[in-house]
Amino acid sequence: MTALTNQSLIPSVSFGYTAGAPYSLKKVLGSLTLGGYDQSRSTPNNMTFSxxxxxxxxxxxxxxxxxxxxxxxxxxxxxxxxxxxxxxxxxxxxxxxxxxxxxxxxxxxxxxxxxxxxxxxxxxxxxxxxxxxxxxxxxxxxxxxxxxxxxxxxxxxxxxxxxxxxxxxxxxxxxxxxxxxxxxxxxxxxxxx
Missing domain, CATH: 2.40.70.10 (Acid Proteases)
Structure with missing residues (x-):
C-alpha cells in the first residue's frame, strides 16, 4: 500500500472493503478499494470511531x-x-x-x-x-x-x-x-x- 501511494497510483494507504451480499435480491458483489472507499457502498452518518x-x-x-x-x-x-x-x-x-x-x-x-x-x-x-x-x-x-x-x-x-x-x-x-x-x-x- 505504501509503495502504491509513493508511486501516486493510489491517493492514500487507506482501503475500503465490503464482503458483498450474494444472498440479496440484487446479488451485491464484494468490493476492495485501495486508497479510499467506495462511497456508493456506504450510508452517510456522523459516527466516528477512535x-x-x-x-x-x-x-x-x-x-x-x-x-x-x-x-x-x-x-x-x-x-x-x-x-x-x-x-x-x-x-x-x-x-x-x-x-x-x-x-x-x-x-x-x-x-x-x-x-x-x-x-x-x-x-x-x-x-x-x-x-x-x-x-x-x-x-x-x-x-x-x-x-x-x-x-x-x-x-x-x-x-x-x-x-x-x-x-x-x-x-x-x-x-x-x-x-x-x-x-x-x-x-x-x-x-x-
Missing part, C-alpha cells in the same frame, strides 16, 4: 446491544450488558461472552459442537431460520454504553455460512458465532464486516 489505546487490538468498538426481530415481530436481546470488541477481518466468526452465545442458542435453536467449535446448522434448522426471516441489529458506539451510536442491521442470510474441507470432512452449514473465553477475545469478524 483507535483504542490497546495496541494489541487496533480497532476496538463498543457493542452496546445485539437484538433481533423475526417476521412475526418476536424480539430477542442477546447482550445483557455492553462490551468492547475488536474488529478483525482475519476471523470469520463473531466472538461473544458465553451468556450471549447461550441466548443465541435459545433464540435460534443452535447447539454448540465443542469438538469442532462450531454451531452447525442442519437442513431442517436452516429452513426454519430462513422462514423466520430474522434480522439482527448491532448497536455500536465508542464505548460499551452511552454517547453517539450507530445501528447496523444484518439479515439472517449474513450468518448463513459453510465450513468446507480441510476444516470439515464435507461442506457444513454453520452459524458464525464463537464462545469467547475472556473479554480480550470479544471480536466482530468477517461475518459482521
Amino acid at each position: 483507535f483504542a489505546p490497546d495496541t494489541d487490538r487496533d480497532i476496538v468498538i463498543g457493542i452496546q446491544s445485539i437484538t433481533s426481530t423475526d417476521q412475526d415481530g418476536t424480539q430477542y436481546d442477546f447482550l445483557p450488558t455492553g462490551i468492547d470488541a475488536s474488529v478483525d477481518s482475519t476471523v470469520a466468526q463473531i466472538w461473544l461472552p458465553l451468556e450471549a452465545c447461550r441466548l443465541f442458542e435459545e433464540a435460534f435453536g443452535l447447539t454448540y459442537d465443542a469438538e469442532n467449535q462450531l454451531y452447525p446448522v442442519n437442513n431442517t434448522l436452516h429452513k426454519k431460520l430462513l422462514a423466520q426471516n430474522t434480522s439482527i441489529t448491532f448497536t455500536l458506539g465508542n464505548s460499551d454504553s452511552g454517547g453517539q451510536i450507530l445501528n447496523i442491521t444484518l439479515p439472517y442470510h449474513s450468518f448463513d455460512l459453510q465450513v468446507k474441507p480441510p476444516f470439515a470432512s464435507n461442506a457444513t452449514r454453520y452459524f458464525p458465532l464463537q464462545r469467547a473465553a475472556n473479554e480480550m477475545q470479544y471480536t466482530l469478524g468477517r461475518t459482521f464486516l
